[in-house]
Amino acid sequence: MTFEKEIVKGFLQALGWSRYDRNLEEQSGMYGRKWIPDFTFYLNNDKNAKEIILELKKPDHKQRKVDIEQIEAYMKLSDCRFGLYFGEKLEVFYLQEKDGKRSAVSVTNIDWTIDNEAGANFIELLVFKGYDRKRLEDFCKENVELNTFIRQWKTQKGQQKLYEAIIEHFALSPEMANTLQSVLKFTILESPEIIISSQTTVSAPIKTDSSKPHQRKNFDFSMAGLMKGDVITFSPTGTKVKVSSRKHISYKGKNYTLTGFCKAFLPEEMRNSSGAYQGPRYFEYKGKSLVDIRFEREEKGFDNPEPLMPKEGDKIFCVKVGKVGRESLYERTRKHWKVRYDRARQATHVFAVVDGIVEAVYIPQVWKRSTGSRVGRCEFEGVEDVNSEYLGKSVVDFYGKSQNPCLYINM
Numbered sequence: 001m002t003f004e005k006e007i008v009k010g011f012l013q014a015l016g017w018s019r020y021d022r023n024l025e026e027q028s029g030m031y032g033r034k035w036i037p038d039f040t041f042y043l044n045n046d047k048n049a050k051e052i053i054l055e056l057k058k059p060d061h062k063q064r065k066v067d068i069e070q071i072e073a074y075m076k077l078s079d080c081r082f083g084l085y086f087g088e089k090l091e092v093f094y095l096q097e098k099d100g101k102r103s104a105v106s107v108t109n110i111d112w113t114i115d116n117e118a119g120a121n122f123i124e125l126l127v128f129k130g131y132d133r134k135r136l137e138d139f140c141k142e143n144v145e146l147n148t149f150i151r152q153w154k155t156q157k158g159q160q161k162l163y164e165a166i167i168e169h170f171a172l173s174p175e176m177a178n179t180l181q182s183v184l185k186f187t188i189l190e191s192p193e194i195i196i197s198s199q200t201t202v203s204a205p206i207k208t209d210s211s212k213p214h215q216r217k218n219f220d221f222s223m224a225g226l227m228k229g230d231v232i233t234f235s236p237t238g239t240k241v242k243v244s245s246r247k248h249i250s251y252k253g254k255n256y257t258l259t260g261f262c263k264a265f266l267p268e269e270m271r272n273s274s275g276a277y278q279g280p281r282y283f284e285y286k287g288k289s290l291v292d293i294r295f296e297r298e299e300k301g302f303d304n305p306e307p308l309m310p311k312e313g314d315k316i317f318c319v320k321v322g323k324v325g326r327e328s329l330y331e332r333t334r335k336h337w338k339v340r341y342d343r344a345r346q347a348t349h350v351f352a353v354v355d356g357i358v359e360a361v362y363i364p365q366v367w368k369r370s371t372g373s374r375v376g377r378c379e380f381e382g383v384e385d386v387n388s389e390y391l392g393k394s395v396v397d398f399y400g401k402s403q404n405p406c407l408y409i410n411m
Contacts, residue, residue, distance in 0.1 A: 005038065008056055008086060016128025017041055023128065037074045043131075050080040051133065052126075057087030059112075068093075072104035082136060088112075090119065094140035107143045115247050117218055117259050121276045139276065219258070219280045220246040224293040225359060227329065232285045236267055241283075258283060258290075297392065305357050305394040310409050317347035318395055320405035321354060329360055335379035336370050339406050344378045346411055349390070353407075356396040361388035 009026070017024040022045040027038060041052035053074045057067065063085070071083045075095045083093035083104055092107040110119040125136050221243050226232065230243045244250035247257055256264065258279025266277065280290040310316055317339075321332045333352040337344070345367035352360040364382040369375075399407055 004056060004058060008039070008054075012039065012054075015123070015126050016131075017126075037078075040078070040080075043133075050078045051131075052082040052084060053078065053080050054084040054086060057085070059088060061087045063087060063089075063091075068104070068106075075104050076102055081133075082140070090122075092122065092140065092143075094137075094144060096144065105144055106147075107140045113218075115218065115257075117257060117279065120257075121259060219290070219294065222246060223297065224280075224285065224290045225297060226285060226290075230285070232283050232290070234261065234265065235282055235284050235289075236270055237265065239265065305392055307397055308358065308390065308393040308395050308409075310390075312410075313348075314409075315346050315348045315411045316351060316390075316409040317344055317349070317411070318351040318353050318358075318398070318407040318409065320399075321352050321359075330362065330384065333360065333362065334381065336374050336377045337379070337406055338377050341367070341369055341378050343408070343411065344380075347380075347408075349385075349388075350380065350382065351390065351395070353395055356394055356399065358390050358393050358395060361385045361390050 005026070012018070012024060019026060023042050025040045025042065025047065037053045038056040039054040040050055041054070043049050043051050053071065055067070055071045055074070057063075067085065067087075071085055071093055072095075074080065075083045075093065081095045083095070085091040085093065089112065090110040092110075093104040094107050095102055096105045108118070108122070110116060110122060113119075122139075125131075125139060221227070221230075226243050228243055228245065231240055232243065232249070233240055239251070241249040241251045241256075241261070244255055248255045249258065249261060250256075251261065259277050260279075262277040262279055262282050266282070278291075280294070283290050285293060319333055319337060321329065329352055333350065345364075347364060350362045350364055351358045352362070362380075362382040362384055364380040366381045368379060368381075370377040370379050395407070395409075398409060
């Protein structure tokens with residue numbers, strides 16, 4: 001595993017941990033045991049002050065119980081609070097003391113994926129320059145507490161206990177009690193949407209098939225139907241920023257992730273001890289939180305689109321539009337299409353289609369022929385139907401292999 005070790009050593013050196021600076025030791029055999037940690041982090045060049053232990057596995061390794069026992073043994077023997085498992089994932093462990101017993105508990109699992117904000121947030125806690133043991137410990141404790149809460153919710157006993165406590169506290173009627181019980185059948189899942197802060201907020205429960213564990217994907221602007229050039233607002237200060245890519249915003253000529261912007265510009269009184277922020281919660285579009293917009297779109301099926309089932313009598317004109325453009329989605333949808341005017345003006349609905357999915361629905365009010373250099377083309381003026389049941393539906397089967405951006409349905 002020499003190659004993997006060299007890669008990890010380079011990574012740690014980039015964070016400021018290096019054997020040349022005597023704050024990192026490789027393969028220390030000090031315990032006189034068969035198991036030896038791959039890397040040990042120190043502070044102040046003091047080998048008796050161990051900060052973090054790292055155990056390295058190959059990327060295709062599948063974690064086993066013995067791996068966890070191994071890292072726990074290192075942590076206990078060296079009285080080291082923090083342990084890192086580097087293998088098919090990055091897993092963080094914290095040495096917790098409870099009822100006089102010490103055990104290594106899992107804090108968080110981070111996948112090796114590009115633009116993983118959870119990973120980026122954690123790695124920032126490991127940078128040697130500015131490293132703060134208390135900040136890392138707060139991060140671990142808060143995550144362990146949250147994970148415990150989630151596990152309790154996932155058990156029937158935990159849900160029943162909460163159900164009984166709420167009924168007793170609010171003296172609910174039998175009808176309200178039945179409604180509450182149906183709500184408590186939902187499961188709160190571990191999700192990037194759960195934010196840890198001094199005022200912890202947990203997303204609304206998500207209904208799911210318990211036989212298929214659900215992991216929410218990291219946020220990108222397409223999940224909220226936003227495109228490059230759209231303007232969103234940083235809620236804490238009212239600052240306007242522009243979407244510059246699927247995961248970045250632009251402000252004063254510099255690009256930021258949503259989390260990165262929070263770290264740079266969040267008012268002091270809103271900051272938390274861990275320094276970890278769930279970026280989308282702090283931004284809004286047209287007065288609505290990006291998280292709420294994402295949930296609404298998921299409820300309408302944007303994340304798992306169903307085929308379009310047009311209603312009888314609905315005459316639909318579809319146009320493919322790009323994800324990126326200088327104009328708004330409405331402006332890109334409504335004008336300069338090379339179609340027959342007499343046919344297009346019969347449409348009761350116009351769909352803006354992005355990647356085969358109905359992104360927006362407009363009800364045309366006026367149709368007219370384009371003028372000037374656009375002679376021979378058509379355009380309309382209309383109003384958006386933000387509650388249309390057609391939103392999020394797939395029209396891929398209707399288009400088939402056609403390269404024509406325009407499509408008629410029921411016309």
